Amino acid sequence: MFSRIWLVPGWRRVLLIALPPALAAVVLAAVFVFPPSPQAPVASVPPAPSPGADAAPSQADALPPPGGLLVSVSGAVAHPGLYRVTKGERVHAAIAAAGGLTAEADKNRVPNMAARLHDGQEVKVPGRGTSSTKNGTSRPAAVSLNHATTDELAAVPGFTADLAAAAVRYRQEYGGFSSTRELVSVLGMGESDYLLARKYLTV
Numbered sequence: 001m002f003s004r005i006w007l008v009p010g011w012r013r014v015l016l017i018a019l020p021p022a023l024a025a026v027v028l029a030a031v032f033v034f035p036p037s038p039q040a041p042v043a044s045v046p047p048a049p050s051p052g053a054d055a056a057p058s059q060a061d062a063l064p065p066p067g068g069l070l071v072s073v074s075g076a077v078a079h080p081g082l083y084r085v086t087k088g089e090r091v092h093a094a095i096a097a098a099g100g101l102t103a104e105a106d107k108n109r110v111p112n113m114a115a116r117l118h119d120g121q122e123v124k125v126p127g128r129g130t131s132s133t134k135n136g137t138s139r140p141a142a143v144s145l146n147h148a149t150t151d152e153l154a155a156v157p158g159f160t161a162d163l164a165a166a167a168v169r170y171r172q173e174y175g176g177f178s179s180t181r182e183l184v185s186v187l188g189m190g191e192s193d194y195l196l197a198r199k200y201l202t203v
Contacts, residue, residue, distance in 0.1 A: 069117050073098035075125035076105035091115045094123045104128055142202045145183075146176040158197030163189060177203050 068087055071094045074080045078099025085093050092113040095101065101110065104127040111123055143152055145167065153164035166187050171177070180201045183189040189197070 069119045069121075071117055071120070072122040073125075074122065076102045076127040077125050078102055085117060089117050091117060091123055093117070094121075095125065101125060102127075143200055145180055145201050145203050146171060156197050156200045158189075158193035158195075163187060179203060 068084045069089065070082060070084050072082055073094050077095060078101075080098060083094060083097040085097060090113060091111050094117055095111075095113070101107070106126045106128045109126045111125065117123075143156055145153070150161075150164045150168050153159055153167055154161045156164075163183075167177075167183065170187065177183075180194075180198050180203060183197070184191060184194050
């Protein structure tokens with residue numbers, strides 16, 4: 001039923017030569033027919049945080065940027081010092097920033113609370129028993145030559161402790177002074193000392 005297959009002599013050598021190219025052709029055809037599925041992209045890994053990355057910001061970063069008005073508040077306030085307030089604010093805001101008035105503040109001579117502030121301004125609140133000069137500094141309030149104690153007179157510029165005691169004795173013996181000039185004419189106060197002291201005296 002089956003015819004016999006006659007092999008050509010040397011067929012093994014022919015097969016060894018022809019088989020590798022045939023297999024390569026089959027593999028190449030399979031690649032085109034069934035291409036490999038694309039691989040999912042590999043997610044990039046973020047770099048590890050450097051040491052101290054979660055630390056608190058530096059003091060320079062924490063400070064607010066400069067702005068507004070810088071004013072000085074002094075005198076009879078709770079916390080005298082420098083304060084930064086918003087541009088356009090009034091004196092009231094600067095005094096409030098300094099903690100408000102103290103019990104020693106002379107409420108009859110406080111600065112105008114409604115006045116508008118400007119950069120570099122000094123807000124000075126006089127205390128009771130002091131008075132303000134034109135340049136904003138404070139000096140003792142006027143002392144009554146006929147009512148002040150020895151210590152109060154001795155604190156007046158131009159006075160000495162002995163002169164203050166002499167003035168009190170003069171009041172007691174003669175009923176008081178009619179003029180501050182009597183310090184020179186009666187008690188022998190020096191002229192230069194009198195010129196200094198009279199700015200702080202009343203009778």
